[in-house]
Amino acid sequence: MTKAVRERPRGAALARRVAGHVVRGLVMIWVVATISFVIIREIPGDPVQGMYESLLQKGMSPDQAERATAVLYGFLPTGSLWDQYVGYMGSLLHLDLGRSLSTPGVKVTSLIGSAAQWTVLPVLAGTLLSFLLGVTMGVYAAIKRSGKLGDLLALSGSLLHGIPVYVIGLLLVAIFTTLWPILPSGGPVDVAFVPGFNPGYIGSLIHHAVLPVVTYTLASYGGWILAMKSNVVAVLGDDFILAAELRGLKRGIVFRYLARNAILPLFTILALSIGMLFGGSIFIEEIFNYPGLGLLLVNSISTRDYALMGGTFLVITVGIVVANIVADLLYTAIDPRVRSGEAS
Amino acid sequence: MSRDSAAPEVRIRDLTVVYNTPAGELPAVSHVSLTLTPGTITGVVGESGSGKSTLALSLLNAVQPPGRIAEGSVEIDGLGDVLRLDGEDLRRTRGRKVGYVFQAAQNSLNPLKTIGKQLLDLGRSHDVEDLRALVADAKALLSRMGLDGARVLDSHQHELSGGMRQRVGIMLALVLNAQVVVLDEPTTALDMITQATILRIIREVHEERALTTLVITHDVGAVAEVADDLAVMYGGRVVEHGPIAEVLGAPRHPYTQGLIRAIPRLSGDISLARALPGRPPTLGTLPAAGCVFRERCEKRMEICETVEPATATYDGRSVACHAAGRPAPVKRREYA
Incomplete structure (x- = not known):
């Protein structure tokens, strides 16, 4: 013993x-x-x-x-x-993926390279935004779970979690480009601006990125709020939280105990979902005509550009593999139980 | 390790705790009055659902919803009525004035932080200025309990065994020099050797620090090792309370008698141990009037059906039983 x-x-x-x-x-x-x-x-x-x-x-x-x-x-x-x-x-x-058929003579690697920037930044921004939002709201939903606010938050989570991402995307397009046209409907940037580090170009980039990023955010927000809510409720029922209160720990400290324990399992999912979104960006990039990896893959399939198809698959795979490694290392860094190689 | 202040007295008066259930509010603790003599260890025994853990939580005004303290008071010398404290006053009392060793202390620690960091959290929460001294106190307490203090403080919960975690729980309850200590099932889920060690530690530290200690357990054998006084709970009532030697040696309440008969002896025939007939009551099955124990009682009388027995004192011990005052022999009912 x-x-x-x-x-x-x-x-x-x-x-x-x-x-x-x-x-x-x-x-x-x-x-x-x-x-x-x-x-x-x-x-x-x-x-x-x-x-x-x-x-x-x-x-x-x-x-x-x-x-x-x-x-x-x-x-x-x-x-x-x-x-x-x-x-x-x-x-x-030699990192040579061959040359594209549909864009004759261009190396697949350079096509992927230029497409990747349009995927990585919006995916990162959208995932992190939805994570922060979902986790915060999840804590509220858990603490206020017997009240109206908690019900409402959980409902918003279930609803958004249930709507397919392309429906969210199309709804946003319909609302913000047609009904109430304040945002551009597609493309990564307004061609009127000279590419480079100037306010017009950057502003246009951001303007065009709003809808895709919001779509990414809404698409995964539901999952985060639901997961965080159930984690917080589970941890609230753990003995050590009551024990901490009975030891007279300050509310802020008890809250940190609660939040850190509840959020821990989500970090793994976070890293994984960033990896998965590289593949999952297909719908969103198609809807917003955003020239990222997803759109590249779709176009390569429709033009039977096999070299490009194989190359894009491979890059998406590498993204997911790297995300897996990062997820595990992250977990190792924050969970002492994993760090010492013990499961209990 | 201050011994400057004398141990405080704890007076629980007419305490009633109700739980909100679909069937309405039902009492888990009903009009309990109990005095913890300064400097003594009082044991509380009872079956599951007898209200003993609820009683323990009441001492820190920490009854968890759907439970609610309906009436009564818990006066602690120097603190006043704990049940009237709230907010920051209540928080400062918990841990600093009244130490609580949690039921299943195995899981009473944050799995993500080292014991040392949790100790510092405790110190900061109670505005301890000299954190170094706090750590030194903690190490001294741990080594007092046979552990390597520095090493334990540097460990996470999962790196400690059940007995070690329990001792860490005791250390955290004592390190701020609380004068009243409540231990809820301190030895449950521990092996026999560790149980004995923990009980010895409780006794020693209690005497060293002049504490007023309450030990909640369902294990009469365990409580007999450490307690000075014993309170027996049944159905949310304290049915018998007095010096432990007398309560265990010459039990007056039929429930206490049944409990003691139910303990198997290490030597002798196991069949001599008799299980108490019937089942412990739950909140929903408690009779609304009369004696709560009558269904299982071998001394049941007519009056037990209608009138709840008042607590009476017989040679220094309080008993709540209509039959307790009648020394006349009662015919034994036989159970198969």
């Missing part, structure tokens, strides 16, 4: 943990890359072969056609599947 106080592991254990995550993440990325390679190769009507053959029909020599296709897809259209796979992995290691 009486066990000695454990030594808390320090740097070495942390490094081991990070290394483990990185290795697992790399394996996951490799698996996704392999799957997307196989799918693109094995899809009915083999796009790579089709490309190769259409180039042949256009009068290219087999050699030329092979090279052109290899440049586009990052792997060879002829040769065994294994050879092609090795070639594809080889170029991946």
